[in-house]
Amino acid sequence: MSADDEHPDLAAMEQVQEPDLDRGPVEAWAAKMISNPDRAYRAMFYTATVFFLVTTLFPFYWLFMVAITPGRELSEVGALTPGGFDPTSFITIFTRLPFHRYVFNSFLIATVATVIVLFVASLAGYVFGRLRFRGKNALLLLVLVTSFFPPAAFFVPLNRLFNTQVAVLEPIMSEGTLYNTPYAIFIPVSAIFLPLSIFILMTFYSQIPDGLEDAARIEGTTRVGALFRVIVPLSAPGVATAGVLTFITVYNEYFFSSLMTDGRPENWAPMLEGILAFQGQYEVDFHLMAAASIVAVLPVAILVIVAQEKIVSGLTAGAVKE
Amino acid sequence: MAQVKLENVTKQYEDVTAVDDMNLEIKDGEFVTFVGPSGCGKSTTMETIAGLTIPTDGGVYIGNENVTRKPPKDRGISMVFQNIALFPHMDVYDNISFGLRLRKYDQEEIDQRVENAADVVQLEGMMDRMPEEMSGGQRQRVAIARAIVRNPRVFLMDEPLANLDAELRVHMRTQLQRLHRELDTTIIYVTHDQAQAMTMSDRIAVINSGELMQVDPPLTCYNEPNNLFVAGFIGSPSMNFVEGQITNSGFESEYMDLPFDPETQGVEPGQDVTLGIRPEDVYLEPTRNQAGTPSKTYDMVVDVLEPMGDEVFVFLLAERGIETSADEMGAGQLLMSVEPDADVQANQDKQIVIDRDRVHLFDSETEQAITHGLK
Numbered sequence: 001m002s003a004d005d006e007h008p009d010l011a012a013m014e015q016v017q018e019p020d021l022d023r024g025p026v027e028a029w030a031a032k033m034i035s036n037p038d039r040a041y042r043a044m045f046y047t048a049t050v051f052f053l054v055t056t057l058f059p060f061y062w063l064f065m066v067a068i069t070p071g072r073e074l075s076e077v078g079a080l081t082p083g084g085f086d087p088t089s090f091i092t093i094f095t096r097l098p099f100h101r102y103v104f105n106s107f108l109i110a111t112v113a114t115v116i117v118l119f120v121a122s123l124a125g126y127v128f129g130r131l132r133f134r135g136k137n138a139l140l141l142l143v144l145v146t147s148f149f150p151p152a153a154f155f156v157p158l159n160r161l162f163n164t165q166v167a168v169l170e171p172i173m174s175e176g177t178l179y180n181t182p183y184a185i186f187i188p189v190s191a192i193f194l195p196l197s198i199f200i201l202m203t204f205y206s207q208i209p210d211g212l213e214d215a216a217r218i219e220g221t222t223r224v225g226a227l228f229r230v231i232v233p234l235s236a237p238g239v240a241t242a243g244v245l246t247f248i249t250v251y252n253e254y255f256f257s258s259l260m261t262d263g264r265p266e267n268w269a270p271m272l273e274g275i276l277a278f279q280g281q282y283e284v285d286f287h288l289m290a291a292a293s294i295v296a297v298l299p300v301a302i303l304v305i306v307a308q309e310k311i312v313s314g315l316t317a318g319a320v321k322e
Numbered sequence: 323m324a325q326v327k328l329e330n331v332t333k334q335y336e337d338v339t340a341v342d343d344m345n346l347e348i349k350d351g352e353f354v355t356f357v358g359p360s361g362c363g364k365s366t367t368m369e370t371i372a373g374l375t376i377p378t379d380g381g382v383y384i385g386n387e388n389v390t391r392k393p394p395k396d397r398g399i400s401m402v403f404q405n406i407a408l409f410p411h412m413d414v415y416d417n418i419s420f421g422l423r424l425r426k427y428d429q430e431e432i433d434q435r436v437e438n439a440a441d442v443v444q445l446e447g448m449m450d451r452m453p454e455e456m457s458g459g460q461r462q463r464v465a466i467a468r469a470i471v472r473n474p475r476v477f478l479m480d481e482p483l484a485n486l487d488a489e490l491r492v493h494m495r496t497q498l499q500r501l502h503r504e505l506d507t508t509i510i511y512v513t514h515d516q517a518q519a520m521t522m523s524d525r526i527a528v529i530n531s532g533e534l535m536q537v538d539p540p541l542t543c544y545n546e547p548n549n550l551f552v553a554g555f556i557g558s559p560s561m562n563f564v565e566g567q568i569t570n571s572g573f574e575s576e577y578m579d580l581p582f583d584p585e586t587q588g589v590e591p592g593q594d595v596t597l598g599i600r601p602e603d604v605y606l607e608p609t610r611n612q613a614g615t616p617s618k619t620y621d622m623v624v625d626v627l628e629p630m631g632d633e634v635f636v637f638l639l640a641e642r643g644i645e646t647s648a649d650e651m652g653a654g655q656l657l658m659s660v661e662p663d664a665d666v667q668a669n670q671d672k673q674i675v676i677d678r679d680r681v682h683l684f685d686s687e688t689e690q691a692i693t694h695g696l697k
Contacts, residue, residue: 211407214374219421219468220395233411 060294067290074286089291093278099292101265102274105182107299109270110251113186117197117246118239124194125201126227130213140202147195151188151255158188162260180267184260189250197242204238205231240307248300271296324385324398324475324508325350326371331380333366333532340366341377342532348510353502354537355511355523358555363532364512365480371510372478373397385475395424397476400469404481406461408453408468414440415449418468425472439471442504443497459490470505479511483518495521516556520544528552550689553598553682559635562604562656564597565686573597573683577640577654580617580681586697587683595692598682601635604658606666607673614679615696622656624670633659636666638674 023031033040067090069076069083076083093099128140162178170176178184208231216226232239257270265274275296278288326348333341340363348354356364369375370382373394381390389397400421408417416423418439422432440446443463453461462482469477479498483491499522502509513519519526520540528535528543528551536548540556547553553561566575568589573580575597584591603613610616623642628635639646640654651657658674660666683692 209405209407211403211405212409214372214394215401215403215407215409216420217374218372218394218399218401219472220424222393222395225424230409230411234409 060297063290063293066287067294069287071285071287086287089287090295093288093292093295096288097274097277098265099274099295102269102271102277103296103299105265105268106251106257106271106296109182109186109189109257109268110247112182113190113193113250114243114247116186116190117194118201118243120190121194121197121201121242122205122227122232122239123224124198125205126223126231128198129202129204129206130208130210130231143198144195147192151192154188154192155256155259158256159259178260180261182268185253185257185268185270186250188256188260189253193246193249197246200238200242200245201235204235208234244304244307247303251300325352325383326476326508326510327381327383328367328371329381329383331367331370331377331382333363333370333375334378339532341370343380344532344534346527346534346537348508351506351508353499353509353511353522353524355513355519355526356529357513357516357519357526358529358535360514362529364514364529366532367529368478368480368510368512371476372399372401398474399476399478400472400474401478401480402462402465402469402482404484406458406465406482406485408461408464410453413450413452414445414456414464417453417464418471420468421472435471436467439467442470442501443467458486459494462486462494466501470501470507474507477505477507477509479509481513482511484513484515491518498522516558520556526556528555530555546691546694547598547682548691550596550598550684553684553691557600559601559657559659561598561600561682562651564599564656565653566595566597568593568595575653578620578656580676580678580696582678582696587693589683589692594686596684596686596689598684599656599676599680601657601659603677603680604656605675605677606658606660606664607675609664610675613675613677615677616675617678617681619673619675622672622674624666624668624672625655627666627668629662632662634662634664634666635659638672 033043065080065082066074066077068085068087070086071089073083124143128136159179162184165176166178167176169178178187205227212230212234213223213226216230217223221229251271254270254272258273261267261269261273263269263273263277275289275292278285278292326346328344328346331341331344332339342363344367356367358364366375370377371384373382373389373392377390381388383389384397384399409420412420415436418436419432422435427435436449440449443466445460445463445467448456448460448464453464456464465482482498483494486494495518498511502522511518511523523540525537525539526543527537530551536543536552538546538548543552543556547556547561550563554563564575564578566573566578568574568584568591570584570591572582572584573595578597580597589595605613605616607619610619620640622638622640625637625639625646628637636658638656638658640656644652644654646652646655656674666672678696681696682694684690685692
């Protein structure tokens, strides 16, 4: 078969190189990318991945470096190298201060807040996602507006409220106030993070076919029973997403948790107060703060790894789920 | 097992009346089908019986007990849905036993009942399959098993066969009839498909725009429709309607007249009436003896033939050049069905007769039937 018989397009494809043009290395590289866009996409993917990995993981690496450097040699820490090796910081943080108690406080507050938020947001999400009634959109907007305020706007009234002595609380609470109790933390924090969860769950619950709820109600559940037996299990990715987002935010929350307690661990001071407690009046134990930070990340890291699969499908599949 | 009674049931949505003052009594053990075009309120009526919708007005009684305000779970009913509605996160056993487990039955009793129900719908050996691993027909059988396992007083079915393919639908139709015989439970069935309604039910309730048009056994609805709507809805292809007027000598219209004595038929000269005749009651002139009481002969032109195999539908025109429209049979058009071996060709001139015993007369204004068969 001679070249004349070939289809002109095929002939053009054969000629990868155009020898007449004298190209510089950049031009040649660009031409290669244009003729083979997959390479360009792959290159972009790796560039983006490396960028995100470095920006997210480098701080951890640096924390770790600082954490294993002995306190006296902190000035020796280089850009990439530790100033020495002394892993005892990871033990000192628990002996000098009850750092485990701070972590436990935050963990407990975050867990309780997550449970409350998921329960209330499930009921609200059901109402907004599945019922039709007058003024629904206005009400939903009102709920969402709460999350638009800066938390600081709520602080003064809440602080006054929680420092007010309530006679009913006196037998159970010290001094009859909510100040220095976990309630003073997770009540406002739950309220502030509730709208986001309501919104996530509303989207998921609205996509469960009506027939399934009707079937559950006929089989013997109430509306609420159908919600928790059928709608919630089928919306597991959405519930996991809302739950993990709430847990992480509350666990890392500092504003309310530091202001609603006096900073002592036995008064439910949170994990961040614990990290900052290694900052003395005359010296700052950066290595201990670094070690404490790494330890504090662990519970969240474990939670995310466990729930990862659900979260990913929750963030991506929500919109198209049947 | 129980009778069901609807008393002045009305359901109003903001600006639509879905069900309008409906009164209906369904006997114990009866198989009643709600049939009507989509959006006619038949599903809403069923939902009020199920308790998924609370009626705006009126009462629902199941077994003499007023259940109007009771939640669905306390009504002793079960339901099969159009979209089948198996719980996708549970296997077959969990789906079937869902209601029993909620009612805290003994494990032994649950196992026994699930086994029996699965036996009735032939689902043995599939207990640990997930719904997504099953075919449409199998899922439908699981849904039926879930409905029968609780021994409901009333069994509601909302278009249960609509999502199945044609072959399976016909098969399930006979299965449901056997099931009804076996269970002897009151069954209320909703469909828009009048073939399902005709074949399965003891009585059919024809519903249009939220109103009950007729409640009678299928053949009564077919042979003695109460009004124009039932006459047109029941039967496929639909009844021929000719709009005309009563004169002293009988029925007269633009293209067709039928002599009779108005007095004996209970009509008055000058009254606007619609004459109805089913396609199978129209005969070719040579076979006029097959008609019970043949009418006079009409001259027609064959327009189009639709051979169905066992019969041929023949579209006739009163004269050449009559305008035909795609969506309905207009004036001067008539549909007849003939034997497949009949000598009919398109564009032929043919003479036909109609069977006077099978002529229906309806008042054009009230749409109510006046007489079935000329006396």
